[in-house]
Amino acid sequence: MDIDVAALSPRERYALLIASILPRPIAWVSTVNKAGVTNLAPFSFFTGITGNPMSLCFAPVNSRDGIVKDTLVNIRETGEFVVNVVTEDNVEKANLTSATYPYGVSEFEKAGLTPVPSAQVRPPRVKESPIHMECRVLQIVAVSDGALGGNLVIGQVVQFHADDPLLKDGAIPHERLKAVGRLEGAWYSKTREAFELVRPK
Ligand SMILES: Cc1cc2nc3c(=O)[nH]c(=O)nc-3n(C[C@H](O)[C@H](O)[C@H](O)COP(=O)(O)O)c2cc1C
Secondary structure, three states: OOOOHHHOOHHHHHHHHHHHOOOEEOEEEEEEOOOOOEEEEEEOOEEEEEEOOEEEEEOOEOOOOOOOOHHHHHHHHHOEEEEEEOEOOOHHHHHHOOOOOOOOOOHHHHHOOOEEOOOOOOOOEEOOOOEEEEEEEEEEEEEEOOOOOEEEEEEEEEEEEEOHHHOEOOEOOHHHHOEEEEOOOOOEEEOOOOOOOOOOO
16 A cells, blocks of 8 residues: 555545554543633543653644534633543543533543642642643644644643552552553553563663
8 A cells, every 4th residue: 555645535544643653642631611610531642742841742633523622622721731641440431531522511520530639730630540740831733724633732741640559669660550552443552561672772
């Protein structure tokens, strides 16, 4: 297969991206609107960027009808969000929060999740996740408008929380975190079949 992507529909291009870029870590992003109503949704177009400042990014993509995700609406309003990490223990609840609810309906309530106040930002953390990264927006890069267009949200992590049982000698071994990754379609992967490969000098 060798394709000039100009000949493909946006859906076909998206399908090739999710089948080729994997496993993808999942940012479970909590936000609030101006009125303080909470919102929660998973995003697997997500990665860390730098340690100086501590920064990360994720991509809310518009719907097929060109509707912007509530997460992005809230981040534009408040400039703040929390990335909670998705693990084997909470992935089913995280999936529940990906359902489309009317703006202003809280996925915390719908999925039976517990909001915990953050230290530095207004959006709450998700108690059922063992790692929380409180973020302030550095930049929102508009990639494209309309159907299946989207934005890249770049945030600075201002506060980092990890549940104590995760820690071993001050680090977080993947065997304790049990993070999951998103594959294509409805598939996920675990992080237990890991192997070590030391970088050459
Ligand atoms: C595991 C998983 C990963 C997802 N990743 C993304 C993503 O990277 N970008 C995106 O726009 N939607 C993604 N979605 C879909 C959103 O979670 C879904 O559209 C959600 O309803 C958005 O919520 P909001 O409108 O409250 O922000 C993902 C869904 C799941 C289950």
